[in-house]
Amino acid sequence: MEIKNAKYLISNADVRKCPEHDRPEYAFIGRSNVGKSSLINMLTKQGKLAKTSQKPGKTLLINHFEINNGQWYLVDLPGYGYAQRGKDQRERFQKMIEGYILHRPQLVSLFVLIDIRHEPQKIDLAFLDWLGENQVPFAIVFTKADKLGPVAAERNVEDYKKVLLKSWEELPPIFITSAEKSKGREELLDYIGMLNTEVAANQRKEEEEEQTETVS
Numbered sequence: 001m002e003i004k005n006a007k008y009l010i011s012n013a014d015v016r017k018c019p020e021h022d023r024p025e026y027a028f029i030g031r032s033n034v035g036k037s038s039l040i041n042m043l044t045k046q047g048k049l050a051k052t053s054q055k056p057g058k059t060l061l062i063n064h065f066e067i068n069n070g071q072w073y074l075v076d077l078p079g080y081g082y083a084q085r086g087k088d089q090r091e092r093f094q095k096m097i098e099g100y101i102l103h104r105p106q107l108v109s110l111f112v113l114i115d116i117r118h119e120p121q122k123i124d125l126a127f128l129d130w131l132g133e134n135q136v137p138f139a140i141v142f143t144k145a146d147k148l149g150p151v152a153a154e155r156n157v158e159d160y161k162k163v164l165l166k167s168w169e170e171l172p173p174i175f176i177t178s179a180e181k182s183k184g185r186e187e188l189l190d191y192i193g194m195l196n197t198e199v200a201a202n203q204r205k206e207e208e209e210e211q212t213e214t215v216s
Contacts, residue, residue, distance in 0.1 A: 001193030004068050006044040011061040013092075015099040018106075019064055024199045025073045025106040026192055028141075029097065030113030031123065032079035035143040038179035039113065040065070040076060043188060050076055062100055072196055073106070080127060101136055108195050109137045111188075116142040116153050116176065120163045132168065139173040139191070146178035 010019060030036050037050035049065065063076040077100065078093050101110060110131065114124055131138050140160075145153050157176060164171060173191060177184030 001189045001196070003044050003189065006046055006049055006065055006067050006074070008049065009064040009066045009073070011063045013061050013096050015062070015096075015103050018062065018100070018104060019073070021070065021073070021106065022203075023070060023072050023106065024108040024196055025064075025075050025104065026109055026111060026195075027075035027077050027100065027104075027107055028111045028113060029077040030079055030141075030143070031115070031121070034079065034113045034115050035179055036076065036079065036113050039141070039143060039177060040074065042177075042179040042182055043185055044074070062096065072192070075100070075107075077101075080123070101131075102134060107136075108199060109139060109192075111139050111141050113141045113143050114160070116145050116156055117147055119156070120160050125163065128164070129167065139175065141175045141177055141184070141188070143177055143179070145176050145183055146180045 012018065028036050028040060040050040041047050044065070044067070050063070060078055062078075065074040065076070067074055077097055080093070080097065101107065112124070112128065112131070114121075128138070128140075142153075142157060142160075148156070153176060157174065161171060161174075175184050175188055175191070177188065
């Protein structure tokens with residue numbers, strides 16, 4: 001799959017104010033400064049679509065981007081685990097993030113970004129466990145692979161898998177990316193394309209079943 005066009009649509013702090021449509025949404029989330037905006041810009045080939053910053057914690061709202069004239073939507077969520085935020089702000093962000101993830105029916109899959117340079121972090125593992133407990137479909141996207149050699153990158157990913165398999169029966173889809181090198185772009189977009197096809201097929205099936213019930 002290819003992204004032919006992408007444009008910023010809207011930002012807000014309340015899932016109830018998100019755009020009304022029946023198209024698939026794919027949301028990106030991760031700890032602050034994980035390279036989320038850079039990855040979004042790499043996927044869309046628009047260097048300034050998502051605002052990047054050297055200062056962590058800059059994404060403060062739920063940001064919607066319309067892809068391929070509304071065929072699907074990419075959603076940029078605030079990062080979690082930014083220690084310099086006050087307690088009230090952290091709680092507000094948690095409520096915002098959980099509200100979207102748990103109550104947005106258009107969400108097809110969540111992409112959890114993890115810095116490949118670090119060993120498994122408790123905050124990431126806790127977040128993944130929370131997604132599992134709430135049966136939220138997700139994939140893991142390792143970022144900044146260009147900062148390590150291929151052997152070290154693969155070793156870190158394998159270490160992460162070993163930790164996950166201590167509490168998970170099976171692993172979610174895993175991608176290794178580099179915004180600088182455009183690594184993983186094709187694999188991520190092909191995965192989204194596959195999910196889009198599945199969503200469309202399920203929608204057609206539901207429509208056919210409704211028509212059959214109406215006739216009978």
